[in-house]
Amino acid sequence: MKNKFLPLSSLLVGSFALLSMITITSDQQDSWEVPAxxxxMKNPYAGVVDDEQIxxxxxxxxxxTCHGVKGKGDGINAKLIETSVADFTLASFKNQKDGSIYYKAATGRSxxxxxxxxIPDEEDLWMVINYIKSL
Ligand code: HEC
Incomplete structure (x- = not known):
């Protein structure tokens, strides 16, 4: 499928080096800054029914493996990593903007x-975002 956010993707590559430098020196569980x-950014698939359960x-x-079957951050690998894995069932997670969730899933940290x-296909990644918001 077509990459609909090409300019944003290239921006990501550029800011990646800077981002990784910042995350190395800061506390991993600090609040996660998301560029404006x-x-x-609008979720182009907001309200779209994922018939194929992509x-x-x-x-x-x-x-x-990390976030757990129900998204509570208790997957089998969660105990193997130092950073506490995000819980997708919390209101604090659900209340953030879709674009922020997209950014975090696309760029990662620690x-x-x-x-x-x-997951290079934008539609696929948005479908995952919609899914984790439903947990
Ligand atoms: C290797 C373990 C691991 C895997 C696999 C993983 N995550 Fe995460 N995820 C984490 C950890 C750890 C955090 C917390 C990071 C932090 O706060 O620094 C996190 C945080 C997040 C956040 C930010 C949550 C918040 O509170 O804002 C999102 C969104 C996310 N993950 C989405 C995903 C998606 C989508 C996938 C699969 C495509 C995925 N993660 C796979 C470990 C993982």
């Missing part, structure tokens, strides 16, 4: 992997 352009399927493959190259 991502906070204001989001759930990708979640099962790439996210569940023990949270960057998924922009692992």
């Amino acid at each position: 352009e991502y906070q204001n 989001g759930q399927e990708i979640y099962g493959i790439y996210c569940q 023990d949270m992997p960057s998924f922009q190259t692992i």
